[in-house]
Amino acid sequence: MFAVATKNFVEEVDSGGLLIPVSSLNDAIGLLTVVVKRKRFWFWQKPKYLPTDFNLNDILTGDTPVKPVVAETDFLKYSGTFGDNIQGSVDAGFVKANVNLEAKDSSKLQSSFGSLKKEEVDVQKLLQDCKDRVLDMTHCLIQQTKEKHKRVFGIVKERILTTQPCSVIEEVQQGGQCGGSLTSCGPKSHKISLKENASLSKDSNITMEIPTQTTIAYGLIELEIKQDGRFALCLMSDTNGGFEVDGAGPPVHTSEIVLLQQELEHLSEHFQLLSELPASIRSSLLQHITELMQDSSAISALQKVLEQNYLQPGVGDIRPTDSQQQNIQGILDMLVPSQAGQSTPLLTALHLIISALDEMTQDCLEVLKICCNPTALQTMEQLVQCVSGNKDMPLSGALTEDIYSNTKRLFSLSNVSMQKDGNVVQTEIKHPSGNLPLVLCIVIRGLASLAFCG
Structure with a gap:
């Protein structure tokens, strides 16, 4: 509290x-x-x-x-x-x-x-x-x-x-x-x-x-x-x-859009792993994660559990509350191997999505909860391509007024502007934007991987 x-x-x-x-x-x-x-x-x-x-x-x-x-x-x-x-x-x-x-x-x-x-x-x-x-x-x-x-x-x-x-x-x-x-x-x-x-x-x-x-x-x-x-x-x-560290070189500065493109490409294998899970597990994971969004502290708790128990043991001590434990345990039971404390690529992929959700503001999570259905997520995943380099996208029947309105609000809260120009949707990263556009793209691509119908 x-x-x-x-x-x-x-x-x-x-x-x-x-x-x-x-x-x-x-x-x-x-x-x-x-x-x-x-x-x-x-x-x-x-x-x-x-x-x-x-x-x-x-x-x-x-x-x-x-x-x-x-x-x-x-x-x-x-x-x-x-x-x-x-x-x-x-x-x-x-x-x-x-x-x-x-x-x-x-x-x-x-x-x-x-x-x-x-x-x-x-x-x-x-x-x-x-x-x-x-x-x-x-x-x-x-x-x-x-x-x-x-x-x-x-x-x-x-x-x-x-x-x-x-x-x-x-x-x-x-x-x-x-x-x-x-x-x-x-x-x-x-x-x-x-x-x-x-x-x-x-x-x-x-x-x-x-x-x-x-x-x-x-x-x-x-x-x-x-x-x-x-x-x-x-x-x-x-x-x-x-x-001070011996041999440390000067920092390399890269434009925001290039950094976003490079990072999404670097993370693509994590999204691929999630999309290849059995449909029953993907459906259940998406349901559990959507329920966790009701309580931002539950998102933080799961992120810390994954980090301290599997990815970076010993970085802290977190005990989820009783009200959070059920969904967290349900998620872990699906992906955690039998050997306690052993990390896997799937756990890293899950940690990626949960960590990005943990970076979102409460306002972002409120809007995102409304969009957590397969149709909206897969439509928003196409819009991520606009943000990460392909500046505009032709409208499709899947982009209803409700999805467009909620997506525009969600993107705006993440420092990305969106507008219609005839039959085309255009996006632009605001300046300065920080890491919010990247976090948004990671969340959408991750959740869309769980909603993948192929």
Whole structure:
């Protein structure tokens, strides 16, 4: 709840900016706290930030501490409510199963952080204080971090914190009737087996009290660290820190459209693997993934389970909630080999799709859920060709007004414009766009591979 609330807060007040949401109430984050930035499995994924128990003074040599000058200002008063209401009737035919489902589902997350303030370090003074200072390269934190690949040091230069007790409230209401046989009636439900003409209802209301002086978001200055312990503060947002490596060459800059084309071509074997799965498994996977989209934290949980158990063991410790476990386990049971902890190309392909979904905003996921049917997905896959180089596509009968409207909205949220020109659809990547167009193309191609009818 807290992690979702802070993520929503940052998306609302600093979308595309430099603020990082705090993911746990257990993280004690103050100014000059050392935070380790860990780059992810795929280059386009947002990095993970791991706050440590140390601050800058703890890892400096010498006895003179750095004493920052801090400016404190009122930030804003914040209260946000996020949720959805789903009501519908579905008569669906899946492989080996026929399901008649009538359901009402609503969820709401209300974050009342109240009046917030910002604390910010005077960076010019910090530069002067750090001049000629050297890091203790024998410090255990530096030693352990340097041994890891793709790790960067940053120090907290600003933070947003509460000024009064506040709360995060989650309300969930579910009800439904099923005819046929179904294992789950939604990602928030507990593990339960529904029989012929069964019904299900569930309400929950959870309140989390947040104490005063709680940091909910922060900003970093990354450190560029030389082998002898000298370091520089990376003051520009497009300047990255890291440990000096012998023989490192200059970065290669490639245009966005060329990079997108190259990356999709590089990933094509993953999409091919998914499209070659038996129809029953593809149908079930698409159903489970669509259900996970109801809860963005469930997408994140599955991504972390795949990463820590199969692709990068030991990078963290995630335990999905009971309400998430059923769909996650259903997906893993279909693809995980009998040997625990063993990765396979199929798991990597699944991780690719789930990681891309995890990079999407909540607004993107809401629109995407509407488009998760074979007709819409296969039509959108053709539009991906427009985005990745073939600038326009003749209209076909499959591109109905509903599909076009939803697709245009989804693409716009991913920094891709779309418009009709007569009988042709045209797309264009907005500038600057970041990695959102690539993430969108990966999601569509991945889900379309599961909807493949051949």
